[in-house]
Amino acid sequence: MVSLSKSAFVRPLLQNTKVLCSLAKLQIIHRQKASTAVSVAEQTIFNEDHQNVKPFSEMPCVKSYPIIGSTWVYLPLIGKYDITRFHVSNFMKFQEYGKIVRENVGGRFTTVLLFDPKDIEIMFRHEGKYPVRVEIESLAAYRKMREKYFRSGGLLAIQGKEWYDLRTKVQTQLLRPKSIQSYLNQMDQVANDMITRMIHLMDNTGEVPDFLNELYKWALESVALVALDARLGCVDLEQAPNSQSQRLIVAVNDIFQGMNDLEFMPLSLWKFFPTRSWKRFVNAQDVFTETAMDYLNKALERIKVSAQEDREMTFLETMLSKKQMDSRDVITMILDMLMAGIDTTSHSMAFVLYHLAKNPNVQEQVYQEVRSVLPHSSKCLSVSELNQLRYVKACVKESMRLNPILQGTVRELDHEVVLSGYRVPPGVLLVSQNMVASRLEENFPEPLKFKPERWLKDEAENKSHPFLFIPFGFGPRMCVGRRIAEQEIWLLAAKILRRFRVEYHHEDIDCYTRLVNAPDKPLRYQFVERKY
Amino acid sequence: MATKKLGLQLCRTSGQFQALAKLIKCQSNYGIVNSIAEPLNHMYFTIFRPNVKSVRGISKNSYIQEEWLKPRGFRKFSSSVPLSKKDKVSVTFIKDNGEQITVQGKVGENLLDIVINNDVDLEGYGACEGTLACSTCHVILKQEDFDRIPDKPTDEELDMLDLAYGLTERSRLGCQIYMTKDLDGLKVRVPAGVNDARDTPI
Ligand code: HEM
Ligand code: FES
Numbered sequence: 001m002v003s004l005s006k007s008a009f010v011r012p013l014l015q016n017t018k019v020l021c022s023l024a025k026l027q028i029i030h031r032q033k034a035s036t037a038v039s040v041a042e043q044t045i046f047n048e049d050h051q052n053v054k055p056f057s058e059m060p061c062v063k064s065y066p067i068i069g070s071t072w073v074y075l076p077l078i079g080k081y082d083i084t085r086f087h088v089s090n091f092m093k094f095q096e097y098g099k100i101v102r103e104n105v106g107g108r109f110t111t112v113l114l115f116d117p118k119d120i121e122i123m124f125r126h127e128g129k130y131p132v133r134v135e136i137e138s139l140a141a142y143r144k145m146r147e148k149y150f151r152s153g154g155l156l157a158i159q160g161k162e163w164y165d166l167r168t169k170v171q172t173q174l175l176r177p178k179s180i181q182s183y184l185n186q187m188d189q190v191a192n193d194m195i196t197r198m199i200h201l202m203d204n205t206g207e208v209p210d211f212l213n214e215l216y217k218w219a220l221e222s223v224a225l226v227a228l229d230a231r232l233g234c235v236d237l238e239q240a241p242n243s244q245s246q247r248l249i250v251a252v253n254d255i256f257q258g259m260n261d262l263e264f265m266p267l268s269l270w271k272f273f274p275t276r277s278w279k280r281f282v283n284a285q286d287v288f289t290e291t292a293m294d295y296l297n298k299a300l301e302r303i304k305v306s307a308q309e310d311r312e313m314t315f316l317e318t319m320l321s322k323k324q325m326d327s328r329d330v331i332t333m334i335l336d337m338l339m340a341g342i343d344t345t346s347h348s349m350a351f352v353l354y355h356l357a358k359n360p361n362v363q364e365q366v367y368q369e370v371r372s373v374l375p376h377s378s379k380c381l382s383v384s385e386l387n388q389l390r391y392v393k394a395c396v397k398e399s400m401r402l403n404p405i406l407q408g409t410v411r412e413l414d415h416e417v418v419l420s421g422y423r424v425p426p427g428v429l430l431v432s433q434n435m436v437a438s439r440l441e442e443n444f445p446e447p448l449k450f451k452p453e454r455w456l457k458d459e460a461e462n463k464s465h466p467f468l469f470i471p472f473g474f475g476p477r478m479c480v481g482r483r484i485a486e487q488e489i490w491l492l493a494a495k496i497l498r499r500f501r502v503e504y505h506h507e508d509i510d511c512y513t514r515l516v517n518a519p520d521k522p523l524r525y526q527f528v529e530r531k532y
Numbered sequence: 533m534a535t536k537k538l539g540l541q542l543c544r545t546s547g548q549f550q551a552l553a554k555l556i557k558c559q560s561n562y563g564i565v566n567s568i569a570e571p572l573n574h575m576y577f578t579i580f581r582p583n584v585k586s587v588r589g590i591s592k593n594s595y596i597q598e599e600w601l602k603p604r605g606f607r608k609f610s611s612s613v614p615l616s617k618k619d620k621v622s623v624t625f626i627k628d629n630g631e632q633i634t635v636q637g638k639v640g641e642n643l644l645d646i647v648i649n650n651d652v653d654l655e656g657y658g659a660c661e662g663t664l665a666c667s668t669c670h671v672i673l674k675q676e677d678f679d680r681i682p683d684k685p686t687d688e689e690l691d692m693l694d695l696a697y698g699l700t701e702r703s704r705l706g707c708q709i710y711m712t713k714d715l716d717g718l719k720v721r722v723p724a725g726v727n728d729a730r731d732t733p734i
Contacts, residue, residue, distance in 0.1 A: 125697065129659065168661065175663035177688045393687070457690065466694040474695060478665035 052421060059112070059422045060097035061104070086407050086513040091436045100420040102428075111429040112419070114408075117443070117465035119419040120432040123411050124467070124474050130160045131477040132412040134429060138262035138278075139339065142285050143332070149289055151328035154336040155480060164476075169325055170333055171480055173315050174226075180483040181383050182312065184491075186225050188380045191492045193235045194218045195378075195499060198527065200237050206500075206526040212519065215346035216252055217245075222488045223341035223481070227334045228295040229302075229316040247287055254284035256343055260514045292334045296320070296327065337481060343516050344405045345485045350519050351403040351511075352396055352493055355450045357504035357525055362452060363497065366391055367530075370498045377498045381491060392494050394452035396486070400471040401438045402450065405516045408432035409473045434468060435517075443468050500527040621716040625652055625671075628724030639713055643706030643720065644669050654722055662707035664688050667696040669706035671720040678702040681709055698723045 090113060093101050099116040114120050140153040152158050155166055173179050194214070201208050208214055217234040224232050234245040258281030274282075299316045306317075313321065319330045356363040369391045374381065411430050416423055424430070439447045444454065444464055454464075472479035479485070496502065503526040511517040619639040623646055626632050633653070637646035644658040647669075660666035670693070673681075681704065685693065689708045696703060706720070 129656070171663050171665075172661055175660075175665060177664060177686065387687070390687075470695070475666045476659045478660070482665075 053418055054422050056423050056425055059100060059102045061102045062093060087435050090407065090433055094436055109429055111431055112424060113431050113433050115433045115437050116420055117437060117467040121467040122417055122419060123430045123432060126413050126417050127411050127475055128414065130164050131475055132159050133410050133477060138259050138281060142282060146289065149328060150332050151326055152332060154332040156336055156340060166329060169322060173318055174480050175483060177483055180487055183225050184383060185380050187222055187488055187491055190222050190235060191495045192378050194492060195495055197235050197237060202527065206528050207524055211523040211525060212350060215349055216342055217249055219342045219346040220248060220252060223337055223484060226315050226484055227337040229299055229314050230295055244291065248291060251284040251287040252342055254280050256515060258284060288335055288338060292331055296330060341481050345488055347516060347518050348400060348405055349489055349492060350523050352399040353502055353525055354504060354509050355399045356395065357502045359450045362395065362450060366395060366497050370494045374498055386490060389490060389494055390456065391452060392490060394455040396489055396493065397455045398450055398452045401469055403511055403517065404435050404471045408434040434470060438468055500529055502527060619713055621711045624719040626719060626721045637711055639711055641711055643671065643709045658707060664692045667692045667705060670696040670723060671704055671706045672700050672723055673702045673704060673720055675702055677718060682712060683710060
């Protein structure tokens, strides 16, 4: 006890002088840029100086009871928050409690919701070398069960040095902006095939039945180019009923439904005995694991015969040729990419098209831009042409601001930090609330309007706090599939808008929370073919 | 200028002609020409093989230049620029406490490579290994240096710079500054705070 209070007293003093020195220099730097961000050091020092740091226990807290925590607030009838609409329930918490609120979830762990971008920045500045993000339990459990294929739970699930070792083996090939460009033409082909398929499926009003499912196929086909080194045939016009592509598509839906049921049910019965959802989830995972094994073996064969060939190794071949990489690591990575690369990209694409359909003037500008870069609609885009699509990219950003795939990012820190004037102990689950914060007037003027101009670098008027907009996360643990996802989305968006005018004449679409945010209504877009 | 004839095969998809062509006598059986004939007397084509820089052009007679198809061997998948020259250059990193560290690097290397190869003591620098995810490789340049760096920041770099700690008008990300002979003797400042903020508890 004594030693604790003593160090608590001495440490802030020591820190103060250190931070003060650097602060003086920092301010010189800071003057020059109209960055609205208050630096971490300033934040910290402000709090320390005024001795007004409050203990964690004083932080506003969502009402909870000892054993079940605050889970009751999500139960039907008696609860007031809707568990299927986190963006709404979290906005209600923001209104009720303010820009920081803690919550005891399921009596198991404590979370703190961060609505203030300054706190979000502090969270990231303190994440350290091995940022910790909570795992998806069902995925980790499956992989543990199939130990012969998986050495670890994969990037999505593991932590610490183990996570870093796996990450460092794959990230340079996946995340350096140039690295994914070698797949540009093949992704372009997938986009063209997707459009051919859309035309084939369209009814006479220009609607594509079950369009979201078609987007899943496109996303799977695109990410498989990198992950499996193959065209699976998911967007082909003809598909045999029991083909591999069809089985994969069924499995995709089972996996998402499964993970959703397993992760979000108030009681995790599946951990005690095999429930129906768990069995369905395992079957679907097995389909993916078998497919991945299949393509991994093909790639191994190819490496043997390709020694004389004139080409650069693919991502998959490179991973398989790395001495430090076990084939179980490769399987894990491939499956992570397939798991994380389908609903994310396709839902993002769905929202981009939705916002453009609802904003015909913006869509017209997109069309003009794409037409000038791409006079012939089905031609392959080059890297430099892709870079010219500035307005398209701004639209994708604006759509991700309003409808990000995740509410925000999760981190667990290994040391205490001060957030909004409260001491937050280590081990608490910090959840940044970017989606809610991005819809507040104080952060973005006319927040609910779809205005891609906000993101055009030289035209943007007053800059928003940079940590409001991090749809792929930030730091060493940022989404490793970001370049793949962005390239896919830019290409398909450009190609669809080059070819069609997109309209939507039904009820407004919002999102609901599955594992990720999903459109809550069928995507009944009408695609009207342009004449020129 | 040597040319090669393409074998063409036309098929109709959704109202457009698509010409699928196979390269004749190309050494690699991965050589595929994807081409779009639109209108038919012009042919826009892209030759692509997995992970080889694609070749694009317009042909009126389905001939292409031979040099586009030159073999380059089965190579490691890499995204870095091949080092053209091995010329040595020096770079000075100025730490927040005023300490100056001068080290040698090669033309074609970026500042992060140079920090790593020389084991420069900058705690927490380059946490994402140059994948443009972290902005911990932030450096501040003198105006004239800032202006003479040949590679202007890409959109990806600008997005990440926005998130850098203590951003200035002359900030760049070190992992994106590739050394040229002309930049020999470059001095950059590594701003304070990155390390303080990351590693010390409050
Ligand atoms: C628009 C599409 C996507 C969005 C919005 C998205 C978003 C995210 C976010 C927010 C994270 C957490 C980052 C953090 O904690 O800082 C993440 C992690 C991850 N994403 Fe994505 N993602 C997308 C597409 C993809 C794709 C296509 C892949 C396939 C390669 C992928 C693979 C991953 C993996 C493996 C991780 C875990 C990384 C790690 O913990 O080291 N994602 N994603
Ligand atoms: S090292 Fe992470 S952005 Fe440069």
